[in-house]
Amino acid sequence: MKRLRNHLIGVDHGEVVLFSDFEHDGVMWTGDGARQTRAHVEFSESFRSSPTVQVHLSMWDMASDTNARADVQAEDITNEGFAIVFRTWGDTKIARVRVAWQAIGELRQADEWDVY
DSSP: OOOOOOOEEEEEEEEEEEEEGGTOOOHHOOSOOOOOEEEEESSOOSSSOOEEEEEEEEEEOOOOOOOOOOOEEEOOOOOSEEHHHHHHOOOOOEEEEEEEEEEEEOOOOOOOOOOO
């Protein structure tokens, strides 16, 4: 459990279109086997420390004649931002994906500053 120790709690959120591979025959639409894509997200304001980040698919468009396989995660989380990582595998054909995210964590106090 993440314990927050001050009264300044920040919540940031957004959505990212990760890819639209059907438009240009990209690897998520035409490929087979293990595939992944990453997108870096910058928070609108820096957190005091790494926040808790949740990600989820907010739109997906997958071929109906193959299995639907998807894994979406937040990785490399810092107080400045994180990476959205989307993975699929096998014969799955994915035309496009949009991911929504939310970050919750402590903000710096107005009079807090680093000496070193």
